[in-house]
Amino acid sequence: MNEKLSFQSIVDALARKSDVSKKVAETFSKTFFDTIVEAVSAGEIVKIKGLGTFKLVEVDDRESVNVSTGMRFVIPGYKKVAFTAEDHVAEVLNPQTKNEEDLTLPEDAHTENVAVEEPAKATEPVMVAEPVKADALIQVEEPKKEEDIETLIQVPEPEQVETPQNAFAGIDMLISTPESVDDIRQQYEEAKAKMETAVEEARKANAEKVRLEKLLERLEKNVEPEVVAHTESTEKEALVETAEDTKPVSTVPVTLVSEKANPSVEPSEEEKRQEAFNRVMTEPSHAQEEEPQSKPSSNKRFWLTALIILLLAVLGVFIYLIHRNIEAVEKVQTTEQTTKPAKTGKSAQSAKPAKPTAAPKVDKDSLAKAQKTDSVKVASKPQKDASKDTKEAAKPDAQKPDVKKTDASKDKQVKPDTKKPDTKKPDAKKQDTKKPDAQKPAKEERPKTHRMQRGESLTRISQKYYGTKDSVRAILRVNTFANPDNIPVGAVVKLP
């Protein structure tokens, strides 16, 4: 082992093995190697069976640095004999491994696979579990409900192509046959004007409702015997809201749902609608011009919504008046304030879950009418927000930010929708929808953190939140990663 054998010892060995003399063996060996050198020097490639290939290779000039002086200098290029061993050589040199290879390699590979894949598997459930968790959270918060639906929708994607048509057909059936283009246009203008007034009214009604609900809460706190009645009234209000927000088409199912206070009852129906809504949102111009039948129908819908909102306004005033009276009565009984804050919370909550179903529905329906109805939807949505806000915080000033929000939410609504076709991941979608819903007060703001998913990179995150890959550096500035090229799944990345 590790001996340095000379040419002579090889020749001796060769002579011993063969029946030739040492002399012949030596001449042969000498000629053998000389011939190689000759041929290689001539630029030939020499292939020797059982050994390998010799060939001449030119090495380029290269620059180096004198270690002691630091001076740069050039190592001149030269020619050298390169040797590539035959496969046979490897077999000879690795006899045991050659035999074991077949046995050990797959075995090793297998154990390795298991060892390596196990952590991967462990992380995968996390990925799956995350959206679920998010859903659970979503059910608590009202507007996020939309996400739920979207995540659901993601799964049956191929269906998307068919369902919108069905949805349109349904709308068409509900509403009368197409009219002439001029008529439609006229109607549209009228509807638009009406819509604007309706929106104004809705806002007013909204403000009133805020006040009403505040009163309601006070009532519930104060009057013990009346608590039951009032919770009922809150529920009623929820019903009213849903009825108002959802068009006559969807009123019945929604009220049912709200009575049950169970938002997840009719996901399939909602899915379809949502799909239709997505579809329309992605190509709103098409919806307007491509399908003339949908135009009159949407006009009709404008009227309907306008009417409903008007009705709501009247209702709101009505309820407001009633409760004013009640308040007057109950001011006498203000001493009992201590007892029922908990119940109020409950009733508020019971009323709340009814709305989530309504919220996406409204969006869908109105959006199905193509952006024209945006203003309506926007108007009706903030109302819910307002009611929610007041229920939770009971602040009278909640209406003020609301009016502003109408614009904000409008913007937001457009934003996630345009993004939808790009993002295939449900998670990515969730992020998108979270933006408008969860961050209503801070309008247009992106999430402050991002949880890394499998396969995501900072570049991708940058692209997603900032629209450019160049923001990676900005992200790196506010984060400290052990290795920015390998961020573990589930790591929370701060977004500047």
Place this chain on the structure above:
Amino acid sequence: MTNKEFLEKISQKTRLDMGDVKELSSLLIGTVLEEIADGNSVTIQGFGSFEPREKASRRIYNPTSKTYMVVPSKTTLNYKMSAALKTQLNKE
């Protein structure tokens, strides 16, 4: 230059017939490889040296199947030309 041409050339030079050259050639290569396999290095003056090189086992990643595999350690034959040959090749 193929193996056959190479052997013919040796045959001409040594005036041995092809059969002997073939036999001797394979025996010579066998001897060298034997020694290499034993872990010895073989130096041939004016030509160069053959020596075994240990290659450590390493883990490789198959991006297609996304699995890791182990490439076992192995020995390879390394050739380094002699300094004399180098000067001879580069004297021009």
